[in-house]
Amino acid sequence: MLRYLNYIIGAAFAFVLLLALWGTASELISNPPEETAEEVFHLEPMALHLQSDGPFGTYDLRQVQRGFQVYKEVCSACHSLKQVAFRDLQKIGYSEAQVKAIAADWQIEQPGVNKDTGEAATRPNVPADRFPLPFANDVAARAANNNAIPPDLSLMAKAREGGPAYIHSLLVGYTDPKTYTHDGKALMKEFPDFSVPTGLHFNPYFANLNIAMPPPLTQEGQVQYQDGTRPTINQMAKDVSAFLMWAAEPNLTKRHATGVGVVLFLLIFIGLTFGAYRNVWRGIKH
Template structure:
């Protein structure tokens, strides 16, 4: 009898607990329905990358190596001061049209030398780059990188076109997307009016294509003619941004053209093989009636 009473008491306590949880859940749900949370500035004003048409686009895409070379020039003269390219070797530049002699000259003249060790003293030293070396890091370590970049470590760019959604389009939009938050509008809405308390922290820069709108990297491409192209192309900010985006697409996928050619050949082979297989099937079963 006592155990039966205790069981009923447990049922009552459990039911009461479940009832309280349902009340709390209903209160929370009704509050969200009647008073939904206001969207943040990042949700309202973050922009998707603008479309960027490159020769490498599509299943039959290949690289415009003149553009890729211009992009390398932009990286060399602008981006390499902060960003590494540690997955790429100097000799890889032969794949985009540089001669062996040109690659050796580029490697030897690179502003940062390779870390080495003095054979006589064992002390740290440096040596000139050779074609087989990978591009050297712009900073000795992460501490030095943070100290030079407002406590932010510039990311390696070797695979950046594959690591970010939008790829080269994201890179191009980011490089050309710096603007003044006080005058920035999107879909007819003003950032300053919708979020009057929005401020850009000291040391950061407003860019609507960056996920949280504020990026540590200052605008790297600031004016037309910042790079003097060797092929005579007019170096506008937009052109330099497109070219370096094409170059970073190549560093992320240097075998793209070969992969496309191999895939196309494989598809042709499969089509021919399917036709031959179907013909053999019809030939074998031709005289047999069901």
């Protein structure tokens, strides 16, 4: 008797769940939720073509060096690169002497200890050091950035969907929401109550359209390239995106070369195996 009672209770519970599910589904069908500004006006990253794209891609070292210059002169004031060491810059074409000079001249020094007093101090960077953090701690980072902690950029090109294309689009995507249109729709006409909170900035490539980071690239010539390349905002954004792609995957070229070698080996091995098979079985009739 108790077993049948359990069946009845279970069936009643399942019926109530199905009834609730049906009610929710019916409500969504009859009264679908209104679209939000984020759903209508958020944009996917623009296409960005880099030399590192594809299975045979390699890094354009001149472009990566230009991107490092943009990071050094613009991005490093707020964003860390804590997974990269100064000596890694030799992989993008800098000499050992140049790397030593870059490390020694870096604006922020490494934390250390005064050997005479034992008190906290700083010391110049050396090539073996990783890039130092721009802020002493998260509290200082929030205080300087409208209560938002600037993310580390070491793996940003791999951590965000779209990779370097997302970074490039975000950097060039700042615009005025009052005049912004997409697919023939005006933001302020479709959503007249939309506003950008104080301290935030409108960017349709950011997930919720409002980002704490102000436009870092604001004018042509903000960085003076040493190789003579014209430093437009688009060019600087593209170059720093290429640099951050290298920072996230510095061994990409080697990995691609290894992959090509493995594929060629397998093709040769398959050919030799097939030839051996034909040689062993050629005199045997089926």
